[in-house]
Amino acid sequence: MAIKKKITNSSINALKPEDKRLNDTEISGFHARISPKGRVTYFLYYRHNGRQQNVKLGTHPEITPAQARDAAKMASASIVQGVDPHENKKELKAQEKLARLTTLQAFIELEFEKWYTAQYPRTGERELKNLRVNFPTLLPMQLRDINASLLEKLRTEMLNQKKSNATINRRFTTLKSVLSRAVEWEVIPSHDLKKLKPLIEDNSRIRYLSFDEEERLRKALTARDIKIKRERDSGNKHRAERGYPLLPNLSARTFADYLEPLVILAMNTGMRRGELFSLRWQNVNLERDFLTIEAANAKSGKARHIPLNQKAKSALTNWRNDCESPLWVFEGKPEQPLKDIKKAWSTVLEEARIKDFRFHDLRHHFASRLVMAGVDLNTTRELLGHGSLDMTLRYSHLAPEHKANAVNLL
Incomplete structure (x- = not known):
């Protein structure tokens, strides 16, 4: 049974397959049909030279109800002038194609993604992947229809899901970047996302290792290293007995794999995880005892030089002799940087009996x-590579026992 109501976003969203058809109350002949599978298509019913005809205006959500209404008005105006809208179907199809190209998903895929990943080679691909995962309902929408009111509702849903303010802010930062670039490239005239102020973040969490925890972590890393080497020796013995090709011998190496030198370097340089993963051997100067974080890999966008103490230098020197990667200091797949250490890191923390400690806490x-x-x-x-002293000031209050020792000097 057909429903008679103004065609809007809300009325289209409320349409059910059993409704079959929604007739607009303002434009004669303008209607939307819904298929048994829920696919909505806009049409204009009209008479031309005494014949009854229907012209397809577009499908939802490739074009919005407002765009379909504009197309219906144009077609109605053509009829008044004696022109059959079917003769202008090419123009209508061109409008529908343009509408498809200005959805969020199409803009990202056709325009934004290539530019963004070139600007941010370390994080761009991951951030856009997260955007698609976090905002699936926005992807088919027109860029001009994404507004602060809509995003405030989505943000409220995330807060109700107990997402942290910092996590939510990161999600919306990338989305704002997409919309701002669309304005700059004149795809849309403007956006109002400046109204969506960032949530206040709690940056007071400072977690660092006690001397006892640090010692347990070092022992757990050493024990893990010994275990990997023994398992490799045992595996190669098994292979040799059966005539299988042997895997590389690890017994002569200082480190069995990447984890121990990675942790030592993090503890002694304060580098971010992404900076460690993207570090190249060409940026490591063992003769002059420093390494360089390239601007493209730094959160601040500025290059910085970090001196290497004896522990960091020794770890890098030994790891360079151990590893087989000529390009990346910490290689994952062949000729690609390391991307994930969650399993290895959580296992070594468990072995060290250390709780509530993230890899970032090494910083x-x-x-x-x-x-x-x-x-x-x-x-x-x-x-640390902080852009301002504000971020660093939180460390001025993080060591009560150290202050107590200072007071005791009196």
Whole structure:
């Protein structure tokens, strides 16, 4: 049974397959049909030279109800002028094609993605993948229809799902970047996402290892290394007995794999995980004891040089002799940087009996040790690569036992 109602976003969204048809109350002959599978198509019913005809205006959501209404008005105007809308079908198809090209998904795939991944080679691909996962309902929408009111509702849903403010802010930052680029490239005239203010984040969490935890972590890494080498020796013995080709011998290496040198470097340089993963051997200077974070791989977008202490230098020197990658310091798949260490990291933490400690907290550990050793905050800021001193100031209050020792000097 046909429904008579103004065709809008809400009335189209409320349409059910059993309704079959929605007749618009404002434009004569303008209607939407819904298939048994829920596919909505817009049409204009009209008379021309005494004949009854229907012209297809487009399908939802490739064109919005507002765009379908505009097309219906244009077709009606043509009829008044004595022109059959079917003769203008090429123009209508061109409008529908343009509408498809200005959806969020099409703009990302055809225009934005290539530019964004070139600008941010380390994180761009991952961020766009996350955008598609986090905002599936926005992908088929027209760019001009994505507004602050709609996104505020989505953000409220995320808050109700107990997502952290920091996580939600990161999700919307990429989306705002897409819309801003669409405005700059004159795909849409403007957007109002500036109204969507970032949520206040709690950056007070400072977790670093106690001396006992640090010792347990080192022992767990060593034990893991010994275990991997023994398993390789046992595996090769098994292969040799059966005439199978042997795997590379690990017993002569300092490190069995990437994890221990990676952790040592993180603890002694304060590098972010992404900076470690994207580090190339050409950026490591073992003769002058420093390494370089390239601007493209730095969160601040600025290159920085980090001095290597003896522990970091020794780990890198030994790892360079052990690993087979001429390009990446920490290689994952052949000729590709390492991308994930979750399983190995969580296992070693479990073995070390360390709880509530993320890989990123190794950066906090590095900063806390600097501050407790009396290093000034500005130097700490430069080593961490913070854009401003505000982020570094939180470390000034992170070591109660260190302050207690200072007071006891009195």
